[in-house]
Amino acid sequence: AQTVTQSQPEMSVQEAETVTLSCTYDTSESNYYLFWYKQPPSRQMILVIRQEAYKQQNATENRFSVNFQKAAKSFSLKISDSQLGDTAMYFCAFGGGSQGNLIFGKGTKLSVKP
Amino acid sequence: ETGVTQSPTHLIKTRGQQVTLRCSSQSGHNTVSWYQQALGQGPQFIFQYYREEENGRGNFPPRFSGLQFPNYSSELNVNALELDDSALYLCASSLGLAGYEQYFGPGTRLTVT
Secondary structure (H helix, E strand, C coil): CCEEECCCCEEEEECCCCEEECCEEECCCCCEEEEEEEECCCCCCEEEEEEECCCCCCCEECCEEEEEECCCCEEEEEECCCCHHHCEEEEEEEEECCCCCEEECCCEEEEEEC | CCCCEEECCEEEECCCCCEEEEEECCCCCCEEEEEEECCCCCCEEEEEEECCEEEEECCCCCCEEEEECCCCCEEEEECCCCHHHCEEEEEEEECCCCCCCCEECCCEEEEEC
């Protein structure tokens, strides 16, 4: 069975600085996807970035980038130039297998301070 | 492009009652997944529907059931509500069988008293 672990329950960062959120996963699948979702206090889950396991190049979306280490089963999210609007819960999610479901970690609560 | 919508926003029910939650998928998406998110936790997979058929199911009892309609909208039904069913229920839509890039609605907050 697949598992996703986020070891940082809470983090804080100063506005304009860089922060990295950690995620590790376990799977026996060879073909899978990894995602980072953001859930602000308004509670709507927003897709931040995705990574296909077969791609060696790390995904980037504007200020958001990932460090995907397939052998280590690690998938961290780097947020550059942090903004107050980045304050939210961040969930790492694994997608693979035939059921089509996502498996989520427990989340990291990120606070961006002015 | 219309995003995922859910109704109602909030709901309060009594233990033992039944509830129906509704979801409209994003335009162009034919797959709907339902998740339960307890307070302070990540979402847990309930089930997924693809073209009106259940494609997969998580570790939830049979009193959690669902439907998907020809327009790809979906319902989640929960019978014999228990206090532990209190949670945020999230619907996500995606494209294709086992579609992993999922887009979520705003959720329905269910409180069981």
